[in-house]
Amino acid sequence: MAHAVVTGGSGFLGSHLVDTLLDDKYRVTVLDNHGSGRPANLAHIEPSRLNVRKHDVREPFPEFDDVDVVYHMASRASPDDFDSHAVEIALTNSEGTKNALECAREHDARTVIASTSEVYGNPEAHPQTEEYNGNVNIRGPRAPYDESKRFAEALAVAYRQRYGMDIRTVRIFNTYGPRMRPDDGRVVPNFLSQAISGDDLTVYGDGSQTRSFCFVSDLIEGIRRFADAPAEDAAGEVVNIGNTHEITIRELADIVLEVVDTDSEVVQKPLPQDDPELRCPDISKAREMLDWEPEISISDGLERTIPYFEKQLSLSA
Numbered sequence: 602m603a604h605a606v607v608t609g610g611s612g613f614l615g616s617h618l619v620d621t622l623l624d625d626k627y628r629v630t631v632l633d634n635h636g637s638g639r640p641a642n643l644a645h646i647e648p649s650r651l652n653v654r655k656h657d658v659r660e661p662f663p664e665f666d667d668v669d670v671v672y673h674m675a676s677r678a679s680p681d682d683f684d685s686h687a688v689e690i691a692l693t694n695s696e697g698t699k700n701a702l703e704c705a706r707e708h709d710a711r712t713v714i715a716s717t718s719e720v721y722g723n724p725e726a727h728p729q730t731e732e733y734n735g736n737v738n739i740r741g742p743r744a745p746y747d748e749s750k751r752f753a754e755a756l757a758v759a760y761r762q763r764y765g766m767d768i769r770t771v772r773i774f775n776t777y778g779p780r781m782r783p784d785d786g787r788v789v790p791n792f793l794s795q796a797i798s799g800d801d802l803t804v805y806g807d808g809s810q811t812r813s814f815c816f817v818s819d820l821i822e823g824i825r826r827f828a829d830a831p832a833e834d835a836a837g838e839v840v841n842i843g844n845t846h847e848i849t850i851r852e853l854a855d856i857v858l859e860v861v862d863t864d865s866e867v868v869q870k871p872l873p874q875d876d877p878e879l880r881c882p883d884i885s886k887a888r889e890m891l892d893w894e895p896e897i898s899i900s901d902g903l904e905r906t907i908p909y910f911e912k913q914l915s916l917s918a
C-alpha cells in the first residue's frame with residue numbers, strides 16, 4: 602500500500618482529502634496540531650484504517666519507514682486568525698513547509714503544497730492565471746498568510762532546483778462545504794451560520810467585491826488529479842484549482858437567503874484593509890493538464906452544506 606502523509610488532515614480540506622486517499626487504498630498518516638482542525642472531522646473513519654498523530658509541522662516530522670506522497674495542507678486559513686495567530690501561520694508555511702519538504706526528500710516522495718489564491722493579493726489582472734505575479738501588501742494585515750504562502754512556493758521551487766524533487770503546488774481558490782467550522786470566520790460559514798440562526802448577514806463594504814466559490818468535492822478531485830498526474834506533465838508545476846463562476850459577496854448573501862429558510866436580512870460593516878476586490882481563477886491550465894473543471898453550482902453546493910451547519914449549530918446551542 603502506498604503511504605500518504607497529510608499535514609492538516611484534521612481540517613476542512615485535509616479531512617476530505619483523507620477520505621479519497623483511503624477510498625483509493627492508500628495507507629494514510631495525518632499530522633495535525635488540532636489548532637483550527639478537529640478530530641471530529643475524521644471520526645467517521647474506523648481508527649484502524651488511519652494513523653492520526655498530534656504533531657505541529659513547525660517541528661521536524663516524525664520518523665517514517667517509507668513515504669510515497671506528502672500533502673502539505675497544514676495552515677490556518679481564516680482571515681480571523683491572520684492577526685491573532687500571525688507568527689504561527691507565518692512559521693507553519695515557512696518552517697512547516699521546510700519540514701514537509703525534508704520529509705519528502707528523505708523518502709524520495711512526491712510533495713503537493715497547498716498554496717492559495719491569496720498569493721495574487723488584490724489582483725490587477727483578472728481572472729488570475731498562474732503566470733500573474735500578484736499584488737500583495739507585504740506589510741499588510743494579511744501578510745503573515747499570503748507572504749508566507751508565497752515563501753512556501755519559492756521554497757518548493759528551490760528544493761526542486763537543488764534536489765530535483767517532484768513537487769507540485771496547487772493554488773486553491775475559495776472553497777466551502779461540510780466540515781468547515783461554523784465559527785471559522787470565512788464568508789460562507791459566516792453567512793450560513795447567521796442565516797440558520799436567524800441573525801442578519803454581515804456584508805463587509807458594499808458587497809461589490811467578487812469571489813468564486815468552489816464546492817469541496819470539486820476541489821479535492823482537482824487536487825487528486827494534479828497529484829496523480831504523470832511526473833512529466835505535473836512535477837514542478839503550479840496550478841489554479843477553483844470555480845470560475847464569479848459572484849459578488851452581495852449576490853452570495855442573496856443566494857444564501859434564498860436557500861436557507863430564514864427571516865435574516867443583510868447588514869453592512871466597514872471593509873477590512875486589503876480585502877481583495879476581485880478574485881476569479883483562470884483554470885485553463887487545469888482543464889488542459891488534468892481534464893478537470895468544477896461541476897457543482899453555488900446553490901447546489903450550499904444545499905449540500907446546509908445540513909452539516911444545521912447539525913453543528915444545534916449541537917452547540
Ligand SMILES: NC(=O)c1ccc[n+]([C@@H]2O[C@H](COP(=O)([O-])OP(=O)(O)OC[C@H]3O[C@@H](n4cnc5c(N)ncnc54)[C@H](O)[C@@H]3O)[C@@H](O)[C@H]2O)c1
Nearest residue numbers: 609611612613614634636637638657658675676717773776
Ligand atoms: N478552504 C479554502 O478556501 C482555502 C483556500 C486557499 C488555500 N487553502 C489552504 O488549504 C489548506 C487547508 O485549509 P482549510 O480550509 O482546510 O483550513 P483548516 O483550518 O480547516 O485546516 C487547516 C488544518 O491545518 C492544521 N494546522 C494548522 N497549523 C498547523 C501546524 N503548525 N501544525 C500542524 N497542523 C496545523 C489545523 O489544525 C487544521 O486541521 C491550508 O493550507 C490553506 O491555506 C484553503
